Amino acid sequence: MQTIDRESAGSARVAIVGGIHGDEPAGVRIVERLAAELSPLDPTDGGGVDGGRNGDDAEPEGLVRLILANEPAIEAETRYTDADLNRAFPGDADSEEYERALAPRLAAELEGFDAVLALHTSHSAPPPFAIFSDLTESVRRTVTGLPVDHVVDASGLRSTTLDSTIPHTVSIEVGRQGSEAAVEFGHEACHAFLRVHDALADEPPTFSETVVVKGSEEVPKGGGEPRVHFANFEAIPEGAVFAEDDVYTHRVEEPGVVPILASERGYDDIFGMYGRVTGAVKPPGEGELRVYPRGDRDERRDSGAGGDDGENGSERSGRSN
Incomplete structure (x- = not known):
């Protein structure tokens, strides 16, 4: 796991995670691009440098943490080495499976953060969309500040993903796996995420339902x-x-x-x-x-999807096999 800390325009502590799955290169490229764009932390403020923090120095009040999570899988260009990292939380530090042991280390890097964005791609068709498991005020800011029309409420699905175990985390599917469009859209989405949490001051944030x-x-x-x-x-x-x-x-x-x-x-x-x-x-x-x-x-x-006007609709559809 590689951790890169960068300067924030505000006081919030925010993180962007790429490479949870090693065969999704868009997240890796986006993190590397952001690391090159954003200003390094001032060492006099207790800030860190590429690869981590400076020993026992206190961290600054506001920072942007960029993480490349699963380096062995990234290098091998495979989804995972031993176990799917996004199905392994909270993990086990003593596990012999690499990803299951990695999960608590990654969680520790995100402890106490005000907002986290996890980058993913898939073989599914566009459009890009976000995912949350717990709708905190921070998650609301992230979701309505991202350039997506839909967000999936995954609270009733798995409890072993990053967004289901790390507070204030939103996952985003930025596009089709291996496409340049996913890299460009994901980069744009990360800038929007940083703006809504005041970590980037290049222009005002934009929110939408x-x-x-x-x-x-x-x-x-x-x-x-x-x-x-x-x-x-x-x-x-x-x-x-x-x-x-x-x-x-x-x-x-x-x-x-x-x-x-x-x-x-x-x-x-x-x-x-x-x-x-x-x-x-x-x-x-x-x-x-x-x-x-x-x-x-x-x-x-509405993209044509039907639904209940009530707050809680039926969760299951009938099907025949």
């Missing part, structure tokens, strides 16, 4: 030729087949279901996940901290 999609269940894949018929966040009509192969036919029997991370060949065992539009996160200063139900006036921001 963000549609929330509650993740509910993974859609299993069997074998043979996979076929996916709907794109991410596209409403699946009641009775339509979302995906199929020689083993499964996934027919959605309820309205309001949308795909998340839909992909024919991106994953060995799943086509993606089902989700449901449950509301929208409003920018800071526009009411309570909550996921707001969406009314008719919000239809302009």
